[in-house]
Amino acid sequence: MNDGKDWFAWHSPYADDDSPLARRLRLVQQHIAAWFDERPGKPVSVVSMCAGQGHDVLNVLASRPDATRADVTLIESDPRNVAAARAKAVTENLETVTVMQADAGDLASYRQAVPADLVIMAGVLGNISDADAHATINALPQLCAADATVIWTRTRRAPDLTPRIRTWLADAGFAERVFHAPDGVLFSVGVHRFAGTPQPLATNGEIFTFIA
Numbered sequence: 275m276n277d278g279k280d281w282f283a284w285h286s287p288y289a290d291d292d293s294p295l296a297r298r299l300r301l302v303q304q305h306i307a308a309w310f311d312e313r314p315g316k317p318v319s320v321v322s323m324c325a326g327q328g329h330d331v332l333n334v335l336a337s338r339p340d341a342t343r344a345d346v347t348l349i350e351s352d353p354r355n356v357a358a359a360r361a362k363a364v365t366e367n368l369e370t371v372t373v374m375q376a377d378a379g380d381l382a383s384y385r386q387a388v389p390a391d392l393v394i395m396a397g398v399l400g401n402i403s404d405a406d407a408h409a410t411i412n413a414l415p416q417l418c419a420a421d422a423t424v425i426w427t428r429t430r431r432a433p434d435l436t437p438r439i440r441t442w443l444a445d446a447g448f449a450e451r452v453f454h455a456p457d458g459v460l461f462s463v464g465v466h467r468f469a470g471t472p473q474p475l476a477t478n479g480e481i482f483t484f485i486a
């Protein structure tokens with residue numbers, strides 16, 4: 275399920291507000307917060323794939339008085355990140371957050387969490403093969419409720435896959451809302467809206483293997 279990379283230490287640059295990772299995080303958080311604001315008062319469900327320590331959605335929820343209307347599932351394989359995300363959820367009284375230690379590349383891991391109104395794929399598409407990125411995008415209609423939003427990130431390091439990712443998302447029934455590709459950094463952040471028909475979750479199936 276995992277390789278030799280230290281995915282706990284990977285989060286360290288978040289402590290530096292000027293780091294590209296922190297800048298990327300702020301963009302993702304901005305879109306999560308805007309997404310909540312566009313749906314005032316409604317119960318919503320959120321799933322984060324390879325959620326890490328959950329800095330994006332947990333920090334947004336921690337600042338919201340209406341956090342409990344969100345049923346949130348974080349799927350993360352590294353036990354240290356799972357523990358950090360759970361500790362944050364407890365500290366912030368985020369009672370509707372579930373942090374699952376599971377393989378986000380296995381569709382079975384999503385059984386209790388979907389269909390979701392918001393799917394967060396931050397730090398996923400750059401750590402899997404191009405074929406798996408395509409397969410993961412093709413599987414999104416199994417994870418998304420009608421009219422769901424997907425927030426995703428991807429490095430634009432050459433060869434830049436983001437043009438193909440955006441085409442694959444369109445082919446899978448997603449309309450692009452935003453695509454940030456700031457100058458001077460390699461990250462990008464996309465926001466897509468599902469305009470297709472939700473599909474039932476396959477009982478089993480590997481959609482990706484982490485390779486980074």
Ligand SMILES: C[S@@+](CC[C@H](N)C(=O)[O-])C[C@H]1O[C@@H](n2cnc3c(N)ncnc32)[C@H](O)[C@@H]1O
Nearest residue numbers: 281324325326350351352376377378396397484
């Ligand atoms: C690049 S980090 C992104 C973390 C988080 N989404 C963020 O943007 O802050 C990738 C995360 O995926 C986790 N991971 C790796 N393979 C996984 C798998 N098969 N299932 C779930 N999580 C996985 C790693 O432990 C790591 O926390």
